[in-house]
Amino acid sequence: MSYLQFWTETLGAYGASESETLELLTYNQNIFDPSLLTHLDEPQPELYLATWAEYVQAAANIGADAALKPHLVQFQFPILAGISTTPEYRAATRKGESTAAMATAVGLTLLEPERLQLDLHPTLAGEIPVLVAGNRADFVSLVQALTRRNEPEPIPDSMGACIVSGYNNWHRVRQYQQQWLEQNAQGDWAVEFQELIKRPELYRDRFILLSRGAYSNVxxxxxxxxxxxxxELSGKIRREHESTHYITRRWFGSMRNNILDEIIADYRGIVAANGEYRADWFLRFVGLEAFPNYRAGGRLENYRGEPPLSPGAFIVLQRLVKAAAENLERFDRKFGQSARTRESEIAILIALTTLRLEELASERGVELIETATIASDSRSNSLDNP
Structure with a gap:
């Protein structure tokens, strides 16, 4: 049987019509690229971490809000409808111009700036900065500032974390400019700046934003x-969940708003917090605790795809997600008999990125996860010992 036939028959078994099968085959495409994974033992730190280490050190002395406000330009503007279209905001965020004389740069208002925390969190793929808001309102403000251009766009209640990826850090640009001018006193910075633009690793950052509330608003x-x-458990789940997105982006070149990514990230988050996977927790997080009924407002609707899955295909997706979660729990119970190590974590993570949702949800789901984990363990050993 071909892979396509297996996927198609699985979707049919869960009630997908011909048109819904075509929708779901497209939605469930696995775009993780295992060929990008070249080493696992000592991941090289990304270039922006040196600057963020300075922010962390400053935050320990003066607080995270005070440490970040001079350097992250969005911290210098309020959340205000239409602000992203103003000449001052555009000049500050797109050209790196100083905000010192800008009338609109009155600062980002946080209710509890003293509770804002910043640290560098170790992941399987290396460290990443993590910024934790003191309360829900401050988390929403940070998301709006750093991912919505300081516009007051609504943030779903079920969203308690996000990764800011590809952030243009003008502070790092100025650091680079100062160093370059010291070494090239007669050089043309305008020409060098055009060369800098071609090297995003020199000015684009990644970091995680976390809230302190209940995970998935449960x-x-x-x-x-x-x-x-x-x-406390919510914080652990959230941190490991977002760390997993960072790992898959760095190792496999993908971090999508897709339910497969969420299944993998929640698996690692729940295990990190609880010691073992709980399918019932995950199903409640995504709104399927009363399956076959779906709870409006659950996280699953955040991952409906673009264009969104049709109502019928979304119902089939719910069935697939429930079965996949239960298969993952069965696998984890068998795996839990042995010690969890960094090596085993890596093997399972790699295995899950090689499977599609149809495979995870199929009658052979547990077997397929086990087989992929064994293969992944062999591969990770070969990467660590070339």
Missing amino acids: AASELGLGAEEWI
């Missing part, structure tokens, strides 16, 4: 947990 009582315990 109350502690819904999981039978105490409020404080759930907030």
